[in-house]
Amino acid sequence: MESKKYKIEGRDELLDKEEILKLLGEESGSSAPYSFEFNDSKNHLYFLSNVKDQKNIKNIHYIDMNSDSKEIKPLFNYVDKDVELSIEDQLQRERMRTAANGITQFTFDQKHQFIIAPINNKINKIDIKESITKPIIKEIVGETYNHQISADGKIVSFLKDKDIWITDISTNAMYRITFSNDEKHHKFRYAGDIGFIYAEEFSRYTGYWWSPIVGTCVKTGKPMYTICYLEEDETNVMDYHIPTSDLRGKTTQYKYPLAGEKNSICKVCLVSFVLPTRTTFQDSKIEIVKSELFDLKTQFPWAEYITRAGWTPNGHSIYLQLLDRKQQHLALVMVPLHVFAEDYSSSSSSSVKSIPKLPVLIEETTSVWINIEFSFQFLKSIENQLIWSNEQSGYRHLYLIKWDKNFTNIQSTPITLSTCNDNDNDNNNWMVSSDDIHIDEKRKLVYFTGTKDTCLEQHLYVTRFDKPNSEIKRLSHANFSHRSISISSNFKKFITTYSNISTISKTEVFDLIYNDDNNDNNDIYPIVKSSFFINDDDDDDDNDKKKININIPKIFNFKNSKGVTIYGQYTLPSDYSKDKKYPTVVYVYGGPHVQIVRNQYNYIKQHYTNFGFIQVMIDNVGSANRGLEFESHIREKMGQVEIGDQVEGINYLVGNDIVSIDVNRIAISGWSYGGYNSLMAISQRPDVFKIAVCGAPVSDWRLYNTGYTERYMNVPQDNIDGYKLGDTTHYSFPTEENRLLLIHGLQDENVHFSNTIYIIDHLTKTQKPYILKTLPNERHGVRNTDNRIYIGLFVINHLLKNL
Known part of the structure; x- marks a missing residue:
């Protein structure tokens, strides 16, 4: 069967599938390895990396670092059977932005x-x-969704x-241990599942956590296991029905709270x-004891969300990270195990006085919002210590x-916050x-x-945590941006994938060498020595293709009208001439928690130049990695x-004659x-932008969810003007054809x-x-x-045709 050919406007040649994917910046899957785990012993x-000759189908690979060749080998021969995932697994991949197929996650048990x-x-x-x-x-009996391993490696848990x-791994016997649903x-x-928000x-991609300690049953002397879990009740959350793509009028029901609900x-x-x-x-009985915590609102009436949870390393307490609805008040609450009771809900109202007060380890407030992150950890061998992160200084x-x-x-x-000179922040x-x-x-x-x-740029750093104002040492290569960084548990190696705007991605393993005889000064910091590169044949092939006819982007910055420094990037077409004016495409995100202008190689953000356009990207106020004040410009706006x-x-690029943009042809x-x-x-600015290509857009913030919208916009009833001015229909759209494309x-x-x-x-x-393009079987991506x-x-x- 002859393969399909594709036509580009203004070009005579027809292109095959791989050629058009390359030009569109949509090559079928990244070859760069990720999810690194070191086996120290x-x-x-x-x-994870591509199955040979099957792009975007992942398998577990390994490198024997003792070998001279450092050859990449598959752990086993994986054959993808294109099995349909459960709806829970599909939605989990959407939430985690997992685009690959095949084996997309694995858990390595170092001890066992x-x-x-x-x-x-x-x-x-x-x-x-x-x-x-x-x-x-x-093969272990059970479901794949949200699976975990017990501390002793003998049990696999999952949601069903x-x-x-x-499931007891030794016998493959499966047991239900909660009965919430x-x-x-x-x-x-x-029980243990997570709602959309x-x-x-x-x-937060799970709602349950194994105790790090396996106890002993007093009666039988057998191992006793404990799991902390959240029982989430969405009964009162509004229903949202989305039609499926079949021909029988079926719908899928979701629980989705709109702003203010x-x-x-x-x-x-x-x-x-x-x-x-x-x-x-399978039907053998399992001895189960359930206990629960009292209603947290009796002590924390302001708490709306439990954003993080887990165990202290000794297994004596649970920690809960609580957040209020406006996301301006946070507390890290400690829950000793003796506080749990078999059934608080049956207690009489008079017993509320006997409820113990939970200790609050950390409490924070802000007039902006609190960004919830993962960068905190309890120390294991040193009791009663925690490394915590926050943005109370304006930066995390x-x-x-x-x-x-x-x-x-x-x-x-x-x-990491220097306190040496209060006059210089x-x-x-x-x-x-x-x-x-x-x-x-x-x-x-x-x-x-x-x-x-x-x-x-993102880099790997190290510093002492026992001495304030210690040197902060960068370990990764300068003048690159680093991602997929992983460190061995014995702290002797780390791996990073890095690139810059002119250099394709490389993945390299480094040795960390210590002078452990000198503990009183900064010589305790490791020396970094390159060990080897991970060379993937598929990766080399992809990068060779990506280098074709691609100019190196240039990063620029300017002061906006409020005096704030803004970063941008532009890429010129391969036939660029200063004597000619060019149509230009501005690729935009511009929202919180995302930064698109970085010193890194990113082909998809440059693909418009393949077709003769100048491509521009700008991180406006509200974007990520610039501090809380920079983000806060969009608060309620x-x-x-x-x-x-x-x-x-x-205007900065045009006014300073930096690039030859045709100001009448900007999309x-x-x-x-x-x-x-x-x-x-x-x-808002139809005088500047001739065409807008709008993919999966929010059009009115009342139509988006509580957790995101209220963080930045407050609830609708408390920010009436903000919601009105943030509604796209408040403004006037062009009357000319072909200027607005919706997807x-x-x-x-x-x-x-x-x-x-x-x-x-x-x-x-x-x-x-307007022009509308719908995709019946696609979700957000x-x-x-x-x-x-x-x-x-x-x-x-x-x-x-139209720009």
């Missing part, structure tokens, strides 16, 4: 030398204790039918159990928190990143990623300030918040298609023209390759 490195991974939608244990070349693979189940009375009450807006309610619970006598019978920094027994005499000492105007931190308790060192060198910076950036294109900004650009997936459960319906209704009533080609090709041809 065997000196192996495990990671095995890997747990979902293989074709089945849980499997991959035993590598005896041999890495011939691992023993055993909205409750927690376990039932279709008749508690259809929307879940927690996963999408707070990046009711959120879910969470109860904190424990379940302890002892496995029955060794058996293979690390602090050492200490306390006495029973959580008294709490002290906080800055780690410039040295503190950088961000510790939201990634996990790594603590070497033996040497009193903490490793973290951040932007100390420049806000345009989303949609009112972003386009000003985009226009001022274009703007973006997805999600970038789609929203594209709508705002064509309606949206009908299955989008994040930014619902109702947003596009809302704007279309307004355009129809006001007699304004476009996953299907044919759909990506269809949309990408349509957009390019539309711009070539």
